[in-house]
Amino acid sequence: MSTIPPEMKLIYEKMKYLGQKQKVATDNLSRASIPGEGEKTIAPFKAMLSPTKVSAGSVSVTHSGHISVTSKGSHGGFKVKENFKNNEVNLAGNAISSENALMELNDAGTETYRYENAHKNIAGRMKTIYSIGSK
Numbered sequence: 215m216s217t218i219p220p221e222m223k224l225i226y227e228k229m230k231y232l233g234q235k236q237k238v239a240t241d242n243l244s245r246a247s248i249p250g251e252g253e254k255t256i257a258p259f260k261a262m263l264s265p266t267k268v269s270a271g272s273v274s275v276t277h278s279g280h281i282s283v284t285s286k287g288s289h290g291g292f293k294v295k296e297n298f299k300n301n302e303v304n305l306a307g308n309a310i311s312s313e314n315a316l317m318e319l320n321d322a323g324t325e326t327y328r329y330e331n332a333h334k335n336i337a338g339r340m341k342t343i344y345s346i347g348s349k
Contacts, residue, residue, distance in 0.1 A: 228329055232325055236322045236323065238254050239315045246310045246315065248308060253311065253315075254294050257293040
């Protein structure tokens, strides 16, 4: 039986996703001055979740509205695509916006911080529960 709650697994997957989002934004930023380059984007995290039947220990999905965390794609398990046509060409001769890349990095960093705190909160509650049972 798995003692890891589904919330912790979801937080883990979200943090993994945010790490990949930061890598994509950093890659965009590093290529912002190279002519002919296109901006890469990562699919939203919600698109990575599938409403399929999954079981985790004694927990199982009983409703189609419930989610299981299944990653798909090729960039660290997440779908990344390069956009050339959607963006206008800038002065550097490419379709990458440095400002967008910096905003993506900032947003992903802020969100990672929030999920780290949620992880610490759940881990603290689990420690409390396990220590009560051991006395």
